[in-house]
Amino acid sequence: MRHIISVLLENEPGALSRVVGLFSAxxxxxxxxxxAPTEDPSLSRMTIVSIGSEDVVEQIxxxxxxxxxxxxxxxxxxxxxxxxxxMLIKVRAVGKEREEMKRMTDIFxxxxxxxxxxxxxxxxxxxxxxxDAFIEAVDKSAILETVRTGTSGVGRGERxxxx
Amino acid sequence: xxxxxxxxxxxxxxxxxxxxxxxxxxxxLVHALHAEGVEFVWGYPGGSxxxxxxxxxxxxxxxxxxxxxxxxxxxxxxxxxxATGNVGVALVTSGPGVTNAVxxxxxxxxxxxxxxxITGNVPxxxxxxxxxxxxxxxxxxxxxxxxxxxxxxxxxxALTLKKAFHIAKTGRPxxxxxxxxxxxxxxxxxxxYPSDLMMRSYNPVSxxxxxxIRKAVSLLLEAERPYIYTGGGVILSDAAAELKAxxxxxxxxxxxxLMGLGGFPGTHPNFVGMLGMxxxxxxxxxxxxxxxxxxxxxxxxxxVIGNPKHFASNPRKIIHIDIDPxxxxxxxxxxxxxxxxxxxxxxxxxxxIQSSPARKNQAKVDAWWSQINxxxxxxxxxxxxxxxxxxxxxxxxxxxELTKGDAFICSDVGQHQMWAAQFYKFDKPRRWINSGGLGxxxxxxxxxxxxxxxxxxxxxxxxxxxxxxxxxxxxxxxCLQYDTPVKVVSLNNRYLGxxxxxxxxxxxxxxxxxxxDSLPDFVKLAEAFGHVGMRIEKKSDVEPALREAFKLKDRTxxxxxQTDPGENVWPMVQAGKGITEMLLGSExx
Numbered sequence: 006m007r008h009i010i011s012v013l014l015e016n017e018p019g020a021l022s023r024v025v026g027l028f029s030a031x032x033x034x035x036x037x038x039x040x041a042p043t044e045d046p047s048l049s050r051m052t053i054v055s056i057g058s059e060d061v062v063e064q065i066x067x068x069x070x071x072x073x074x075x076x077x078x079x080x081x082x083x084x085x086x087x088x089x090x091x092m093l094i095k096v097r098a099v100g101k102e103r104e105e106m107k108r109m110t111d112i113f114x115x116x117x118x119x120x121x122x123x124x125x126x127x128x129x130x131x132x133x134x135x136x137d138a139f140i141e142a143v144d145k146s147a148i149l150e151t152v153r154t155g156t157s158g159v160g161r162g163e164r165x166x167x168x
Numbered sequence: 169x170x171x172x173x174x175x176x177x178x179x180x181x182x183x184x185x186x187x188x189x190x191x192x193x194x195x196x197l198v199h200a201l202h203a204e205g206v207e208f209v210w211g212y213p214g215g216s217x218x219x220x221x222x223x224x225x226x227x228x229x230x231x232x233x234x235x236x237x238x239x240x241x242x243x244x245x246x247x248x249x250x251a252t253g254n255v256g257v258a259l260v261t262s263g264p265g266v267t268n269a270v271x272x273x274x275x276x277x278x279x280x281x282x283x284x285x286i287t288g289n290v291p292x293x294x295x296x297x298x299x300x301x302x303x304x305x306x307x308x309x310x311x312x313x314x315x316x317x318x319x320x321x322x323x324x325x326a327l328t329l330k331k332a333f334h335i336a337k338t339g340r341p342x343x344x345x346x347x348x349x350x351x352x353x354x355x356x357x358x359x360x361y362p363s364d365l366m367m368r369s370y371n372p373v374s375x376x377x378x379x380x381i382r383k384a385v386s387l388l389l390e391a392e393r394p395y396i397y398t399g400g401g402v403i404l405s406d407a408a409a410e411l412k413a414x415x416x417x418x419x420x421x422x423x424x425x426l427m428g429l430g431g432f433p434g435t436h437p438n439f440v441g442m443l444g445m446x447x448x449x450x451x452x453x454x455x456x457x458x459x460x461x462x463x464x465x466x467x468x469x470x471x472v473i474g475n476p477k478h479f480a481s482n483p484r485k486i487i488h489i490d491i492d493p494x495x496x497x498x499x500x501x502x503x504x505x506x507x508x509x510x511x512x513x514x515x516x517x518x519x520x521i522q523s524s525p526a527r528k529n530q531a532k533v534d535a536w537w538s539q540i541n542x543x544x545x546x547x548x549x550x551x552x553x554x555x556x557x558x559x560x561x562x563x564x565x566x567x568x569e570l571t572k573g574d575a576f577i578c579s580d581v582g583q584h585q586m587w588a589a590q591f592y593k594f595d596k597p598r599r600w601i602n603s604g605g606l607g608x609x610x611x612x613x614x615x616x617x618x619x620x621x622x623x624x625x626x627x628x629x630x631x632x633x634x635x636x637x638x639x640x641x642x643x644x645x646x647c648l649q650y651d652t653p654v655k656v657v658s659l660n661n662r663y664l665g666x667x668x669x670x671x672x673x674x675x676x677x678x679x680x681x682x683x684x685d686s687l688p689d690f691v692k693l694a695e696a697f698g699h700v701g702m703r704i705e706k707k708s709d710v711e712p713a714l715r716e717a718f719k720l721k722d723r724t725x726x727x728x729x730q731t732d733p734g735e736n737v738w739p740m741v742q743a744g745k746g747i748t749e750m751l752l753g754s755e756x757x
Contacts, residue, residue, distance in 0.1 A: 014369070015369050018318070019306055019310070019316075019318070022307070022310065023310060026310050026311055030311050060497070063497065064494065064497075064498060067493050067494035067496075068494050070493070070494075071492065071493075071494050073314070073315040073335060073367075073369060073370050074315075074369055075369060076368055076369040168368060
């Protein structure tokens with residue numbers, strides 16, 4: 006089962022490595038991880054996507070909570086939530102491909118943000134599955150570079166994670 | 169932005185805070201240790217901590233003990249912490265000082281011992297430049313500490329030290345490393361040490377959930393085959409008296425883990441012995457066949473429940489009390505989890521039981537006791553008492569007799585550790601000092617010297633083997649310099665006994681590198697260190713030798729007992745087996 010764990014932690018040197026170290030030391034899996042400071046610069050917000058059984062995810066959240074730098078966390082996948090990921094994907098765009106790539110970008114509601122006579126760089130936002138779908142949809146050999154931020158998420162409505 | 173800012177917002181200056189004039193970092197450290205009431209610091213100087221040592225030279229509120237190897241500094245402070253419940257403090261220099269301390273830190277971490285380890289580091293401007301005696305201290309120690317800090321600004325030093333002590337001793341205790349670069353130790357800042365501390369990211373619970381406690385009590389009162397299983401948590405939370413009251417009120421059987429020994433009196437009629445890999449037959453059988461199990465400050469680890477699938481094959485209701493939620497349902501699914509301080513939870517449960525209507529399960533519990541007494545008849549700790557060769561079990565029994573069960577017994581790791589655990593009956597907590605989680609050979613002597621420093625009038629005995637003792641034997645020198653006369657009981661079987669035992673049982677008697685040839689003459693070695701050495705070769709000499717050694721109150725005595733090289737620890741549950749799949753002796757092979 007895929008879980009999205011949102012963590013508020015002290016914005017201190019070493020805090021990130023404590024989280025990452027915990028996952029490697031205990032053999033937990035990280036699909037993606039994003040982190041940046043919040044409106045309160047002393048706090049960082051981290052989103053971790055992990056795949057594991059309920060038991061494993063329970064242990065992951067307990068061990069994260071045990072870290073002294075962790076202020077609070079929730080498992081977003083426990084309730085309604087929104088998730089987004091940003092992808093910058095550079096594709097070959099020559100001849101007929103230019104039109105095709107542009108059309109595909111429009112279908113996925115992406116934007117071409119850099120153009121050369123041989124390539125497009127496309128910006129695409131959505132949940133991870135949508136970005137996967139785009140990669141599936143375009144000709145593999147046309148992909149020059151893929152850069153993904155990893156998933157960020159937030160609870161719907163009144164579900165709020167705040168210190 | 170430094171998060172200490174947020175801590176400052178949460179912690180305005182208070183009346184009982186200790187304040188002082190501007191001073192250098194090293195002096196701030198020494199003042200902070202004074203404010204924490206530190207009595208002893210075990211350490212080893214080096215380039216990065218010389219300002220700190222200079223300040224230590226100028227003070228006399230705590231005593232510094234110069235060990236012979238940094239590993240022993242951490243072990244000694246750890247032993248002091250285990251015996252007192254206070255935070256143990258060690259001080260080491262950068263680089264190799266830190267890496268030598270790592271084994272000690274990991275040992276304390278695995279057994280949740282409150283410690284603060286101060287490490288020097290190269291100056292902040294040199295960090296990351298592969299400077300002389302530089303290592304990434306916070307990186308190396310991160311997985312083996314409760315928390316660690318690198319102090320980059322002298323203005324943060326006092327508050328960081330306060331946090332370190334606070335974190336080390338609250339909640340589930342553990343070691344905290346504070347890494348102080350050399351320039352921080354000589355830069356100046358005003359001294360302000362808060363009397364208490366709030367941290368938004370760290371608020372360990374203490375009170376258990378009352379609904380869960382009620383549920384647990386009703387399960388306990390209806391149990392037919394109840395069992396109380398307690399671990400090191402009872403010792404750490406000083407809950408032994410509360411546990412005794414709770415268990416006596418119920419009249420239920422009690423077992424202890426290796427770390428939990430002394431948490432319940434070893435001579436109490438309700439005590440069925442230690443459980444686990446080398447636990448008693450009755451303790452393991454009860455664990456498997458009980459219908460309501462209450463685990464108190466224990467963690468169902470592999471040495472205790474053996475194969476978790478086998479353990480789960482008998483259905484039972486499990487109540488689990490621990491201060492650390494991550495321990496609960498880690499290896500075994502639990503029915504009633506209670507997160508809280510054991511002492512508080514036990515008091516609450518005991519009161520609830522007292523006010524409950526009379527139990528109706530007494531007949532069933534009596535039948536359960538009869539079953540347990542049947543199991544006891546196996547006499548699983550029997551050994552050959554007539555042997556003229558010195559039996560290690562006999563030595564431990566004699567130590568128990570002669571010290572009236574009241575000594576601090578510091579064990580190393582191996583067969584002798586198990587014999588000490590099985591044959592010395594601990595009636596009090598904090599008397600059994602050993603490395604249960606990490607299983608660190610070499611802890612015994614430093615543990616003893618750490619404890620003897622605090623309890624000069626108590627008998628402090630290291631039970632060790634010729635393998636373990638050689639891992640920190642250099643500390644015999646520290647024992648002389650700092651006047652910590654301990655008694656070293658080496659059960660010398662010329663083998664790495666536990667390895668040999670596994671090789672005998674599982675590797676078809678291929679004794680690969682478990683025999684030690686060319687052992688030193690330990691008597692001469694002890695004498696070379698300025699101590700008394702004895703070699704004991706016959707059973708009839710065991711008691712007189714021990715009596716003589718205990719008479720030499722102000723001398724460290726090294727007793728080299730030439731024990732039976734073929735002796736094994738029984739019972740034994742081999743790795744991967746269920747806890748009732750026990751070998752009770754060589755006849756079961």
